Amino acid sequence: xxxxxxxxxxxxxxxxxxxxxxxxxxxxxxxxxxxxxxxxxxxxxxxxxxxxxxxxxxxxxxxxxxxxxxxxxxxxxxxxxxxxxxxxxxxxxxxxxxxxxxxxxxxxxxxxxxxxxxxxxxxxxxxxxxxxxxxxxxxxxxxxxxxxxxxxxxxxxxxxxxxxxxxxxxxxxxxxxxxxxxxxxxxxxxxxxxxxxxxxxxxxxxxxxxxxxxxxxxxxxxxxxxxxxxxxxxxxxxxxxxxxxxxxxxxxxxxxxxxxxxxxxxxxxxxxxxxxxxxxxxxxxxxxxxxxxxxxxxxxxxxxxxxxxxxxxxxxxx
Amino acid sequence: xxxxxxxxxxxxxxxxxxxxxxxxxxxxxxxxxxxxxxxxxxxxxxxxxxxxxxxxxxxxxxxxxxxxxxxxxxxxxxxxxxxxxxxxxxxxxxxxxxxxxxxxxxxxxxxxxxxxxxxxxxxxxxxxxxxxxxxxxxxxxxxxxxxxxxxxxxxxxxxxxxxxxxxxxxxxxxxxxxxxxxxxxxxxxxxxxxxxxxxxxxxxxxxxxxxxxxxxxxxxxxxxxxxxxxxxxxxxxxxxxxxxxxxxxxxxxxxxxxxxxxxxxxxxxxxxxxxxxxxxxxxxxxxxxxxxxxxxxxxxxxxxxxxxxxxxxxxxxx
Numbered sequence: 001x002x003x004x005x006x007x008x009x010x011x012x013x014x015x016x017x018x019x020x021x022x023x024x025x026x027x028x029x030x031x032x033x034x035x036x037x038x039x040x041x042x043x044x045x046x047x048x049x050x051x052x053x054x055x056x057x058x059x060x061x062x063x064x065x066x067x068x069x070x071x072x073x074x075x076x077x078x079x080x081x082x083x084x085x086x087x088x089x090x091x092x093x094x095x096x097x098x099x100x101x102x103x104x105x106x107x108x109x110x111x112x113x114x115x116x117x118x119x120x121x122x123x124x125x126x127x128x129x130x131x132x133x134x135x136x137x138x139x140x141x142x143x144x145x146x147x148x149x150x151x152x153x154x155x156x157x158x159x160x161x162x163x164x165x166x167x168x169x170x171x172x173x174x175x176x177x178x179x180x181x182x183x184x185x186x187x188x189x190x191x192x193x194x195x196x197x198x199x200x201x202x203x204x205x206x207x208x209x210x211x212x213x214x215x216x217x218x219x220x221x222x223x224x225x226x227x228x229x230x231x232x233x234x235x236x237x238x239x240x241x242x243x244x245x246x247x248x249x250x251x252x253x254x255x256x257x258x259x260x261x262x263x264x265x266x267x268x269x270x271x272x273x274x275x276x277x278x279x280x281x282x283x284x285x286x287x288x289x290x291x292x293x294x295x296x297x298x299x300x301x302x303x304x305x306x307x308x309x310x311x312x313x314x315x316x317x318x
Numbered sequence: 319x320x321x322x323x324x325x326x327x328x329x330x331x332x333x334x335x336x337x338x339x340x341x342x343x344x345x346x347x348x349x350x351x352x353x354x355x356x357x358x359x360x361x362x363x364x365x366x367x368x369x370x371x372x373x374x375x376x377x378x379x380x381x382x383x384x385x386x387x388x389x390x391x392x393x394x395x396x397x398x399x400x401x402x403x404x405x406x407x408x409x410x411x412x413x414x415x416x417x418x419x420x421x422x423x424x425x426x427x428x429x430x431x432x433x434x435x436x437x438x439x440x441x442x443x444x445x446x447x448x449x450x451x452x453x454x455x456x457x458x459x460x461x462x463x464x465x466x467x468x469x470x471x472x473x474x475x476x477x478x479x480x481x482x483x484x485x486x487x488x489x490x491x492x493x494x495x496x497x498x499x500x501x502x503x504x505x506x507x508x509x510x511x512x513x514x515x516x517x518x519x520x521x522x523x524x525x526x527x528x529x530x531x532x533x534x535x536x537x538x539x540x541x542x543x544x545x546x547x548x549x550x551x552x553x554x555x556x557x558x559x560x561x562x563x564x565x566x567x568x569x570x571x572x573x574x575x576x577x578x579x580x581x582x583x584x585x586x587x588x589x590x591x592x593x594x595x596x597x598x599x600x601x602x603x604x605x606x607x608x609x610x611x612x613x614x615x616x617x618x619x620x621x622x623x624x625x626x627x628x629x630x631x632x633x634x635x636x
Contacts, residue, residue: 089477089480143480159462
């Protein structure tokens with residue numbers, strides 16, 4: 001199978017590329033390296049079945065050229081900086097919504113008929129139902145990131161109806177694991193490396209969040225590709241547990257052998273638009289026989305080990 | 319109150335402008351006249367409190383300049399051509415989603431804090447619940463028009479959370495009445511004027527649709543502006559009845575005194591992405607004391623009378 005992976009040099013993308021190559025696929029990595037890392041492709045680049053296109057999704061000629069002959073697109077490229085959306089309000093719209101439109105137009109031009117899209121649990125805003133199912137009450141968006149992703153979902157679904165594209169939409173919780181380059185484990189580890197005696201926590205630390213290990217995420221993604229036959233299939237992707245930010249910080253501190261004073265910025269949200277509780281109902285994807293292999297605690301610790309063993313990652317964004 | 323009405327030269331917009339001027343507001347009409355009609359502003363333009371800006375929403379300098387000092391924005395400008403979305407797939411995205419982003423940025427730049435947005439029952443795709451309430455299960459989009467409007471809703475809601483803008487989102491059924499310039503009454507009347515003996519019907523004619531008279535629509539809009547205090551208020555706007563396309567054609571034929579042979583293009587949808595059943599639960603807006611004054615039949619007939627008395631409207635788009 002010929003697969004185009006957008007954001008293929010990123011955290012989840014590069015892990016997927018390695019998996020697809022192991023499965024015998026021919027893979028085109030499409031990445032603008034704005035956050036993707038060339039080093040994440042060190043192994044993939046040794047394979048003849050791996051092709052790299054360094055270009056932006058808004059560059060339509062490059063995109064259309066890369067699309068020719070592809071059978072499946074896995075669209076992972078995105079602005080994933082949820083927290084700072086309000087500082088550059090056009091960024092989520094451009095990189096997540098408009099970029100998805102360009103991708104769909106390239107698929108249409110080239111006759112590529114299948115897409116997997118990485119959406120997010122953030123599309124649920126601040127839901128009233130927990131765990132939150134895929135068909136929960138139509139939510140009110142609370143972040144530009146969530147808004148840009150539900151907009152991209154809408155475009156993909158409308159293209160499915162209009163142009164016969166088959167779509168798998170995966171609404172992820174936060175993903176952890178090898179090649180993780182931003183998020184709360186990164187932030188806490190960076191802060192504690194700089195000062196093991198004091199640590200700042202955004203909000204009151206009681207935000208409840210769900211996380212999933214990247215290997216489990218990819219198992220689910222590949223299972224969905226194998227099983228889903230509907231024109232549009234939507235799956236939540238998470239674990240059947242959650243933890244608080246304070247819990248996770250505790251695991252990180254114990255692993256590092258530090259005991260910092262905790263300073264809270266206060267409030268039940270870490271930032272404007274942060275959802276204080278994310279916990280997804282994953283019954284649908286579990287019905288395909290998938291289940292996560294790591295607990296949240298194990299995933300946090302494995303991520304920390306990866307960061308400890310990869311000082312260059314910490315320096316990239318220090 | 320100083321009000322900016324985007325699409326203020328259009329069908330609903332120009333009716334609103336007249337009402338706002340009657341209520342003593344200072345009104346800025348912002349319209350690019352792509353479908354708006356100068357003649358719809360003949361009355362408004364005689365009033366000192368009416369200002370006209372002929373410009374596009376994608377023209378940020380003109381938009382920002384027009385926004386200065388405005389207290390309320392009523393955002394009605396849109397590509398409302400639901401049926402031909404697939405022929406120009408970027409049009410809904412640009413004119414409905416990206417244009418709304420420009421508008422929100424202009425509001426932010428100028429400190430304008432209130433917006434009323436004309437969304438659509440099309441955001442529900444093909445719902446499973448009838449009448450469909452505002453908090454129905456998160457729908458799958460089936461048209462680029464619906465996708466572009468739910469995307470705009472998401473942007474507006476995220477701006478509300480992020481920047482303190484108060485938003486009223488109104489999900490309209492199809493609106494009928496004076497200054498109506500496109501839709502099924504227009505199409506049937508045009509066809510029957512050309513040939514009273516034969517008429518083509520898109521689909522099987524059994525599509526069930528709900529409609530609302532423009533005067534009732536504006537009563538509801540103004541009631542919502544008066545009453546809504548939440549950061550984001552969402553209201554369906556429709557009537558508590560529906561009719562089939564065949565019903566409506568029957569009323570039109572009876573009024574015209576014609577009895578054409580009916581030719582159906584077939585299928586339960588009029589076009590790809592058409593929703594075969596639109597019927598909204600309007601309990602929320604009714605709880606504010608509003609109710610429609612005209613039945614669907616009365617609204618269809620009043621629209622027909624308007625078109626019969628306004629041959630220039632028929633010629634605009636013949």
